[in-house]
Amino acid sequence: MEDASHDDSWKTWFQLYGPKLLLCARQWTRSVADAEDVVQEAFVRFWRHQRELPGEPMALLITSVRRAACDLARRETRRVAREEWADGGIEDPAPVFQTSLEADDRREAVEAAMRRLPEEQREVLVLKIWAELTFEQIAGELEISPNTAASRYRYALAALRKELTAADCHG
C-alpha cells in the first residue's frame, strides 16, 4: 500500500463499484464464492495496471471481471472433469439484491424471474441496468452488435414484466 490516501481511494472505489461488479460476476460464475474471487482478481488487476487508462472505469472493470470469470471457468472445467464437481451454477440461492422488510416479496419475485431469463438476456439486462453501460459498450463487451444488445434488453424487460404480472396475479 502506498499511503493512507491511496488506501482510502481504492476503498471508496470498491464501495462504489463492488456491489455492481459482484452482480455482473454472478452472471458468469457458478457460485457467490466464485464471483467474489473473480471480483477480487479483477479489481486488483484494474487497480494495479489499468486505473490510469482513459475511458469509463466501469467498462474497464467489467472487461476485467469477464476475463477473470472466463479464466476461472476454463480452470474449473478442467477441475470438474477430475473431481466430478456438480452444483447448481446460476441457481445459487443467495440473494442478489439487498433485502428490505417492506418489499422483500417483490425482490424475491424479481430475482426468481431474473433467474428464469435466458442467460444472454440476463447479462445484457444486468450490464445495462446495474453496470450502467451503454448498448455500444455492452456490444463491445459481449461481441455482439448494439442492435442485438438493445433487442435482448427489450426482450428481457418484456419477459420480466410477464413473469412479475403472473406472480402478482397468483400472489
Add this chain to the structure above:
Amino acid sequence: MDNELSQLEAELKALRPVAPARHVQARIVRELGRGEGAARVTPSARAWWRWAAVLPAAAAVLILLVFFVRRVPPASVGENIAATTAPATGAMVREAESAPVFKPVSAENVLYAVADEGLVTLDDGTAARRERLSYVDTITWKNPRTNASVRWTMPREEVRVVPVKFQ
C-alpha cells in the same frame, strides 16, 4: 419503450445489488499490500530469458520513437532571435509541448495455457494445488499529438498455489 416497461426499468434500477462480503475487501488489502513478486503471483524464473529478448527490443523502439518525435525542423534566423528573446516561461512551455508524451491507451492480458502441476505441501504442512498460468500481456502507448504508438507485448507466467481442503 412503453410506459409499463419504463416503470419496470425504474423499479429494477432502485434495487441495490448485494455488496461483496467483508473478507473480499480484506483479501484485496492483502493483495494490494503484496508486491508484484508475491507468493500468489510469481513470475517464473523460466520466463526471464523471454524478458531478456523482449525488453531490449521494446527499449530500442521507444528510443527510436523519441528520437524521431523530438526532431524539430530547423528554425529560421528570425525565429531563433524570437526564441532567445522570448520570456523564459514561454520557452519552457514550448519545450514541454514539444516533448513526446506517450500515454497508455489499452492493456490486454490473454491467458493461453493453464497447467495443473498437482498437489504440493506448503511450509506449514498444508496441502495445496499448484497451477501455472501462461499469459501474453499487451500494452499500447500513444502520443496524442503525433499519433505515434508503441505496442509492448510480453509473455508472463503466474504460479498460483491454492490451498486444498479434504473433507
